Each structure stands twice: as structure tokens, then as C-alpha cells.
Amino acid sequence: xxxxxxxINKTSYDVEVAAGTSLLWVLREDLGLTGAKYGCGIGQCGAxxxxxxxQPIKACLLPIEQFTAGQEITTIEGLSEDGDHPVQKAWIExxxxxxxxxxxxxxxxxxxxxxxxxxxxRDEIKAHMxxxxxxxxxxxxxxxxxxxxxxxxxxxx
Amino acid sequence: MAKDLTMTxxxxxxxxxxxxxxxxxxxxASGVLPVLVSCQDDKKIRAQLKKVPITAWVQLWEDGxxxxxxxxxxxxxxxxxxxxxxxxxxxxxDWSKVQVEFSPQEADIYGGEGWAPGTKxxxxxxxxxxxxxxxxxxxxxAQARYVLLNTAANHWKVPIEELNAAQSFVIHEKSGQKISxxxxxxxLTMPTALPDFTEDQLKNPxxxxxxxxxxxxxxxxxxxxxxxxFAIDVRLPDMVYGALERGKLHxxxxxxxxxxxxxxxxxxxxxxxxxxxxxxxxxxLKGVLDAKKLLKIDWSTATSSGYHSQEIYSEYxxxxxxxxxxxxxxxxxxxGEALRSAHKTYTADFKNDYVYHAQIEPLNAVIxxxxxxxxxxxxxxxxxxxxxxxxxxxxxxxxxENVNVHLQYLGGGFGRRSMTxxxxxxxxxxxxxxxxxxxxxxxxxxxxxxxxxxxxxxxxLKATVDxxxxxxxxxxxxxxxxxxxxxxxxxxxxxxIPNQLADWRETTHGIRLKHWRSVGHGPNKFAIESxxxxxxxxxxxxxxxxxxxxxxxxxxxxxxxxxAVAMSRWDVPSIDGRAKGVAFVEHGSIGTGICEISLDRAxxxxxxxxxxxxxxxxxxxxxxxxxxxxxxxIIMGMSSVLKEQITIVDGQVQQSNFHDYSLLRMQEVPxxxxxxxxxxxxxxxxxxxxxxxxxxxxxxxxxxxxxxxxLRHLPFTPDRVLAVLNN
Numbered sequence: 001x002x003x004x005x006x007x008i009n010k011t012s013y014d015v016e017v018a019a020g021t022s023l024l025w026v027l028r029e030d031l032g033l034t035g036a037k038y039g040c041g042i043g044q045c046g047a048x049x050x051x052x053x054x055q056p057i058k059a060c061l062l063p064i065e066q067f068t069a070g071q072e073i074t075t076i077e078g079l080s081e082d083g084d085h086p087v088q089k090a091w092i093e094x095x096x097x098x099x100x101x102x103x104x105x106x107x108x109x110x111x112x113x114x115x116x117x118x119x120x121x122r123d124e125i126k127a128h129m130x131x132x133x134x135x136x137x138x139x140x141x142x143x144x145x146x147x148x149x150x151x152x153x154x155x156x157x
Numbered sequence: 158m159a160k161d162l163t164m165t166x167x168x169x170x171x172x173x174x175x176x177x178x179x180x181x182x183x184x185x186a187s188g189v190l191p192v193l194v195s196c197q198d199d200k201k202i203r204a205q206l207k208k209v210p211i212t213a214w215v216q217l218w219e220d221g222x223x224x225x226x227x228x229x230x231x232x233x234x235x236x237x238x239x240x241x242x243x244x245x246x247x248x249x250x251d252w253s254k255v256q257v258e259f260s261p262q263e264a265d266i267y268g269g270e271g272w273a274p275g276t277k278x279x280x281x282x283x284x285x286x287x288x289x290x291x292x293x294x295x296x297x298x299a300q301a302r303y304v305l306l307n308t309a310a311n312h313w314k315v316p317i318e319e320l321n322a323a324q325s326f327v328i329h330e331k332s333g334q335k336i337s338x339x340x341x342x343x344x345l346t347m348p349t350a351l352p353d354f355t356e357d358q359l360k361n362p363x364x365x366x367x368x369x370x371x372x373x374x375x376x377x378x379x380x381x382x383x384x385x386x387f388a389i390d391v392r393l394p395d396m397v398y399g400a401l402e403r404g405k406l407h408x409x410x411x412x413x414x415x416x417x418x419x420x421x422x423x424x425x426x427x428x429x430x431x432x433x434x435x436x437x438x439x440x441x442l443k444g445v446l447d448a449k450k451l452l453k454i455d456w457s458t459a460t461s462s463g464y465h466s467q468e469i470y471s472e473y474x475x476x477x478x479x480x481x482x483x484x485x486x487x488x489x490x491x492x493g494e495a496l497r498s499a500h501k502t503y504t505a506d507f508k509n510d511y512v513y514h515a516q517i518e519p520l521n522a523v524i525x526x527x528x529x530x531x532x533x534x535x536x537x538x539x540x541x542x543x544x545x546x547x548x549x550x551x552x553x554x555x556x557x558e559n560v561n562v563h564l565q566y567l568g569g570g571f572g573r574r575s576m577t578x579x580x581x582x583x584x585x586x587x588x589x590x591x592x593x594x595x596x597x598x599x600x601x602x603x604x605x606x607x608x609x610x611x612x613x614x615x616x617x618l619k620a621t622v623d624x625x626x627x628x629x630x631x632x633x634x635x636x637x638x639x640x641x642x643x644x645x646x647x648x649x650x651x652x653x654i655p656n657q658l659a660d661w662r663e664t665t666h667g668i669r670l671k672h673w674r675s676v677g678h679g680p681n682k683f684a685i686e687s688x689x690x691x692x693x694x695x696x697x698x699x700x701x702x703x704x705x706x707x708x709x710x711x712x713x714x715x716x717x718x719x720x721a722v723a724m725s726r727w728d729v730p731s732i733d734g735r736a737k738g739v740a741f742v743e744h745g746s747i748g749t750g751i752c753e754i755s756l757d758r759a760x761x762x763x764x765x766x767x768x769x770x771x772x773x774x775x776x777x778x779x780x781x782x783x784x785x786x787x788x789x790x791i792i793m794g795m796s797s798v799l800k801e802q803i804t805i806v807d808g809q810v811q812q813s814n815f816h817d818y819s820l821l822r823m824q825e826v827p828x829x830x831x832x833x834x835x836x837x838x839x840x841x842x843x844x845x846x847x848x849x850x851x852x853x854x855x856x857x858x859x860x861x862x863x864x865x866x867x868l869r870h871l872p873f874t875p876d877r878v879l880a881v882l883n884n
Contacts, residue, residue, distance in 0.1 A: 039517045044814060135793065
């Protein structure tokens, strides 16, 4: 099987997997970075959202061979040292998750928004987050958490 | 603490399990010590001790840190916090020193109140967790407190009656002495008997320190840093992967046409034949899913062959028109007489398409069967507890104690994870490949097509009124498959209607069905609440005024109505283009919901702007969490009411993933969902399923106010809304 070198959360990983394996399966099954979740496999739910060079992408759709140029991949595990990224703190403050399964993806999607737009309007937040499904129905608390995080004007954004 | 405690239960020294620096208090669920009291069979606790050296309800260390065990599944409803809070409240524990872990899956030790009196159950369904564990956890917490008080009494040589506890300290006011729970660990002594605390010997709700406060949920930090472990996240050395192709025709039998091609596919280790599926085992997840796509299968016909879900309603209407009754669910007074003597009769049919659970974590499990096939370790997110060991013992032909279940967080339950079909499948595959551990993953497509849906149903309602316009009778006929799955929620305990008759008329189509959040309450409350507004609209009466009259005998229900009316400023007309609608629901707890909507008449899209809920759920353990349950219940209700639909053509499920089974998304949420509680000191009632059934009725009733037209077929998709508008 072919070998690939990936730059994930500022660490270099060598993996040996079949060509065509999605980044999501590599993260989860080969590297044990299980924060990104499988929900649909067709980019409809956003549970697998990670960052590639700071852009939010759906890891279920991308085959591993696309990551040959040393792109920086960031997963929820690499977002902060102690789960204390301003967005994560806001998420706890708002008590946003219920089952929590979709929330790694929700947080990664939200962080990407605030990195590009420090003070989004509610409509901008809704549009940016529209690709991330939550079956428990925590959307209003996600909105609250993002608005809280935006107010902190943290330097990390 | 009340006097005259009955000393019923004998204790022995095994009550404490000393571990390095700590001690476990074995305070049993309904007695004192599981090993002596709660268990019919004390071998269970001995085995449990052997496996997990620290177990029971609470473990205490010398530094005062403690672990409280949660016996219920955590699927987002907050059991990981609410049940330990109840325990800590009666123990007078300092919450900042509490950690929470799942209890072992042993119902005999950790079960709550079962369906029948005196039985025990670990089964996180029907919104029963807080209700069924309330007394169990209070009593166990009080007993833990008693052990500590007794120890301090011995230590200080003072009567136990002179002691009190607060914030993890035992206090002797008379002498001004104070000692922390942790400091008592080295000198812990066990009383010869423990009181069997009854309700009136526990705290008065007005003295609660933890219950009723907004305490952050214990598992949320793990859910925002990626470390919360769901079953699908479990990885074990040498783990292999399983998948099944189950087709789209429920019950069809497969014949595999290309076995040798599949076996030659990279990584495929085994093909396993099921009655209803072809199972595959491969060394990688990609390998097993790729091979699954290559399967060539000839499917037999099945019961559902020839069944067209969207054409069945005319047949249901014919069944509804039959004179012969179905199974009577409830009968009050004489409905026949009410119909004969009615001044006016209102009749309407309500239709409900199939809906799917759509929990975002697809079904999965990890099982390792031992080489001799005699034991198994199971990692799963399940609403079922330890009683059945999730069907795994049956697969292996071994006794339940040979199977160990490691409960993981559930990535959504909603009723789907009360089934064990996916666990049994995993066990069958794991047995084939023992002793290698196997992870079974359902793809989203599997999860949709082989779902177990809320049944399609038709409700025919007839209401009678007298010459003054007062409601005299309500006849409610439910047609559909699945018994209680379609029939729950037809009773009107809080409406004073003298003559009522509800019956269920059975159909069967071979489609897999299961409890879906709120079960029959969704369709049946939709029908009842809509018909009430039909009457109010016809009589030019305020829908709230009509309900006030009906609730005259139920002050609790009326209180929720009045509160919701006040919150929503019902009496103030909405701005142009908007209207409000009301619906009342009982599902353990009772509540009134009011929504405000607008309508895009060009596209048929309904926009919900606000939802107000007034809820009476007895004692509220965690107010913010109950609000979260209301918010989630409304959003899931809106999703199902406005968008969700499984359709069947010639027996084949037509939807496959989230592109054709639409869930409510962020851009469709209301501006606000506000919840208020009616103060109460009564036993907590379930809150997980009370909000969802409000949604259809409230929206349909607001739509009636806005347009004068009736929405009577769920979901209210834009095409259906347009059809109603243009009719």
C-alpha cells in the first residue's frame, strides 16, 4: 500500500493506506484522531469538518492522496492545548452540546468563520453554519456560543 | 433528618472496599448493599468486584474527591449530571469534588424502577430516567450520608442525632466540631444497619442546595475538545471491520451472485450470510465498504412488495369509514349518544408520513468474542441497559454474565438505540472472526434504508358540540401499523370532555417500525389540537378561551396555558403577515406551546419565528438542561413537521442520505425558544418528549389563523402548503 506523510496538528504522521481512503478514515481509524465524526459520507452533515490550511473542509470527501503538498491539517484535537480555545470556552459557557456527536464539526466550522470575520452578523453565522446538521436541535445555543466567542475579541482569531 | 428510621438491612464488613487511599461505599439502589440487599444473587456483585474493583454508587478518597456513578445512558439528555446531582443533594456532597462515571451495566444493582412495581430496569427510554431514578438516587445519597454521620458519631463519641452535614462536612454544632467527608475515610465504620429512607425522611425540596440550580453538565468539556468517546470511536489492537448490505426492501432475502469476486477483493476476510442481508468482514473500513458496493445480490420479494406509502391513505380512509370498531384504547361516557344528540359534528382526517430517527452517529458497535466463543466484550451506545446484554448472549449461546457491556456516549438515541438489531449483527460477525475485535459500521445509507420508522398513520377525529357550542364528545380513530407506536397520546386527561372514544385499527405493510421521540403523541396531539382550533375557528372563539373551558377541571394544565399566554402576549395581535398558534401536550410532564409563524405564499415555506413553552415537570433538577430539552424538542419537532418524510414505492425505501432526507438546518431555526416552569415540589416528570408533539398542532393552528386553511398532512412541505393555499 502507498505511504503518505501528513501534517496534522503541527505533527508529522506517516500512514500506509490504500489510495482513495478518505482523510476522515485515516484520521479516525489509522491515527486515532476520533474527534472528527462520520455522519453521512457525502458532505451533507458537517460532522467531519476539519481545517486544511485554515479552511473548513469536509474530511469524508477528500481522498488521502490529495494531501501531498504538506498542507496544514487541524482537527478538534489540535485546536487548543487544553480545550480552552475561545470558541470551546464559549461552547461550554452556552452549554451548547446535547449528544455532542456533531459538535467537533460545529466548533471547527465556527472557528473558521471567526478567523475570517471577527464580528459576523447573526445571518452571516447562520449562512456559514448551514452545512452542519444537529439532530438534537442545539442550533440556538450554537448561535449564542458563536456570538459570545466573537464578543471576547480573542487575539487568536 | 427525621427520626424513627427503620433499621431493616444488615450490613457486613464487605460494605467497604478499601483501595489505595480511598474507600467505596456500597450503597445499593433500593437497599443498602447490593451484595447483601439489592441483589437476588450476590454472585453478581462478587463478580462485579472482581472485574471492577471500584464500583457501586459512590467512591470517596481521603482528599475528599469522589466519584458518583450514573446508571443511565447519556444521549444528550443530561443524565450524566442530573442523576448524580440528586444523589449528591441528599449526601450533602460538595459538588466541586464530584466526578461522574457510568455505572456498570448491571440492572440488579443499578436498575431504576421497572415497568412493574418492585422490578428494576436499566432502560433509557420514554423520558423516564429522572422520574424513575429520583427516589432511588435520593435514598442512596441519604444512605451514603448516614454512613458518614455514623462514622463521625463513633469518632467523636456523640449521638448521631446531634450531627448534621453540609458541603462534604459533618458538623456537630453542640461542640463546634467539623470534619470533612475525606477525613472520615481512614476511620470509616459501618453501622450495623442502614435506614430504609422513605420519602418523608428525605430533604424537603425547599432545602435543596443543588437541585434546581444551573449546574454545568459534567460531560460537556469532553464534548467540545473531541475526547468524548462514542462507540464508533473505539479502536482495539488487530480490530477488523464489518458491514452489511440489507437492501431497501425490508424483509427481502438476499442471494449473493458474485461471492468469488467479493472474496478476491483486497482485505475481505469473510462473507457472512444473514436472512435479510449479506455481511462482510474486512481488514479495513474502506475495504469493507468498497466490497459492499461491489455486491451483486438478487433480492426476494417480501411482505412489503407492492406497497406504495403515498397511495395507502385512500385505503386507510376506507378503514376509518367502517362501522366496526378497532381495539378500544380509551372510552369515557357514551360517544355514540354524543354523536346522536350532537348539535353539530366536526370531522377531520389527519395524515402522517413515515419519519426516520436520523441520529447523527450512525448505528455501530465494537465486539470482541473470546477464542473459545464463551465470553464477549461489547462497546456500544445503547438505550438498553444490562438486562438483556443487548442480545449478545443469545448469539453466543452463553449466560448473560459472560457478556460485559461497556456503555459509551450515544450520538443520539431518539428511540432508535432502544433496539439491539445492530448489536446482534455485530456479535454474529465478531463470533465469525473471534478472537479478533470487530467494529460494525452502518453507513448513513444503511441507517436510512434499514431504519425503523415512526409509522405512517391516519387519524379520523369527530367532535360533537351542543347547542351552546360546548364540546360534548371526541371520537379518535387511529389507523396504522405498530399498536402503541401509533396509538400513544390519544388520551385527554386534562380536557374535560364527557364522552370520549379512541380506537386503533391495525394495518400491516412489513415496514420496520420503532419508537421515535414522543412516539404516537406526535401524530395524535397534532390531530387533537388541530381539531380544537377547527372548532374554535368555526365558532369564532379564541382558541385559548376554548382550552380554558376544557381545562377547568385541571388547574395544572390551565396554569401552563395561562403562563404561555402571558409569555407570548397572546392577546396582542401579531404584526402583519404573522400569526400565533397554540397546542397543549402531556407526556409525563405537561406543557402548553405557542408559536408565531409567517408564510411565504409564493414558495409555500412556513417560517417559525418564536416558540414559547410553559412546562410543569414537577421538581426541576437542572433548569437550564430542561430548557435545552425543550429547545431540542421543538427543533426536532419543526424538522419532522416541516421537512421529514420517508416514502415507500413498491416496498422500496426511496430515501438514502441527508440530501434526500432533509433535516432542519441553521438557517431555518426560530429567533427564540423561551421556556418557563410552573413551580412544583412534586416528583420530576420526563421532559424529553413533551415539546416535540406541540409543534405540528401549534404550527397548523397558526396557519389557520393566518390563512383560514387547514394543514392536515405531515410534513407541511412547501408543495403541500401551496396545494392547501390554492385549494
